[in-house]
Amino acid sequence: MLTIILNFSIFKSDCDGSSVKRFLLLFILLQAFWINTSIAQSTPKTVIAVSGDGIHKILIKNGFDPIKYYKEFVRLNKKNISRSNGLFIGKKYILPNEGSGTTSSSSADDKSIDFPLFGKKYAKVPIESNALKGAIYYLISGHGGPDPGAVAKRSGRTISEDEYAYDVTLRLARSLLAQGAEVYLIIQDKNDGIRDESILKVDYDEVNYPNQKIPRSQKLRLRQRTASVNKLFKQNGKAYQRLVVTHVDSRSQREKIDVFFYHHKNSKSGKRLATNLQKTFKQKYAKYQPNRKYTGTVESRSNLYVIRNTLPPVVYIELGNLKNTADQRRILNATNRDALAKWIAEGLTLDYSKSK
Structure with a gap:
């Protein structure tokens, strides 16, 4: 942020008023984007379980590999999961963050998965x-x-x-x-x-x-x-x-x-x-x-x-x-x-x- 402000001061001395206004508007938009992105990254995404949902199904529906993210989902939602790892209809569940899977994981090139049970x-x-x-x-x-x-x-x-x-x-x-x-x-x-x-x-x-x-x-x-x-x-x-x-x-x-x-x-x-x-x-x-x-x-x-x-x-x-x-x-x-x-x-x- 400091670098952007210093660059703006230099820019201001060499430009007319309209250029300054355009730059100021761009700076404000970039700052708003940065703030919104930060908030989005820190707020976990949640879903509500409906009839027929299980852990594997709810992960798949939301674009997660059920093998990779199963254990992390259980950890995040253990208070709202039954003893047999079932879900409750109408309850809100937290989805894992990308890259947080621990039970099995994809390699960097997505050409292999880790399956510890083997x-x-x-x-x-x-x-x-x-x-x-x-x-x-x-x-x-x-x-x-x-x-x-x-x-x-x-x-x-x-x-x-x-x-x-x-x-x-x-x-x-x-x-x-x-x-x-x-x-x-x-x-x-x-x-x-x-x-x-x-x-x-x-x-x-x-x-x-x-x-x-x-x-x-x-x-x-x-x-x-x-x-x-x-x-x-x-x-x-x-x-x-x-x-x-x-x-x-x-x-x-x-x-x-x-x-x-x-x-x-x-x-x-x-x-x-x-x-x-x-x-x-x-x-x-x-x-x-x-x-x-x-x-x-x-x-x-x-x-x-x-x-x-x-x-x-x-x-x-x-x-x-x-x-x-x-x-x-x-x-x-x-x-x-x-x-x-x-x-x-x-x-x-x-x-x-x-x-x-």
Whole structure:
């Protein structure tokens, strides 16, 4: 401000009255702009929640990346958010300032995002394309918390279904994010991340989105994750939304199985989703294992609780038989788990491209 006034004094001595007046008018306008801009920057923008609004939806509607700004929004509005991080209709909520996101963040060139849940090695996710921009995925890895699912022995150590289903699901989430999708991990373990070991340590600290303790009762567990998906589905409106559930089957030790898929018997979208995944796996087997016939099937299984009670079209994936030695080799190898996740992601991308 001092520099402008000094320059004005010099200017005044060399100019006529009309020039001085014009300069004075310009100076006043610039000063008013500076004051108004300062006020605007210091006053946080607020919005009022309406029916159907959730944190993710309200952030998206106002131009914020929900992955990047979720934690900051919760911090700013914790007094007006329910225990399950829900919003109240009619309440006023403060929007974050640009650049204040902390949970995940975009790099300076917007070519990657940080997703801490994947662990230090895999947290930075390169954005490869916008092939899945506009698509929303809810990912449920089977069992978790107090329930490890199927268990078996490998090299004298216990291995469990939930750890391997979770690792594949994290890898799948990473592949989907890299193609521009919006992803919700319904089962989460903040300590594990993506792991490259063959024997994954069994633990019981997984939680249900957003941060709910998983109950011991199987019925309550299934209700809890179903409720989380359905709530998000309603908040996200008419967008392309799909649910992917991953499990590792438990059968006779002698029975080797290929990856297969279930869907709801009355869901055309769910059947198409499962069929596109099966088609992708057939193509991959033909390319990488041409001497081995792929036998993975597509079936309807509406008696399964999650398939029967969730709102978005769902595909339920069985990755193999945990007790079969050959299937164990496929699932315990981290490179194979990565391939499984990428093939599933390709099948999901195929389905999304056909829905447009």
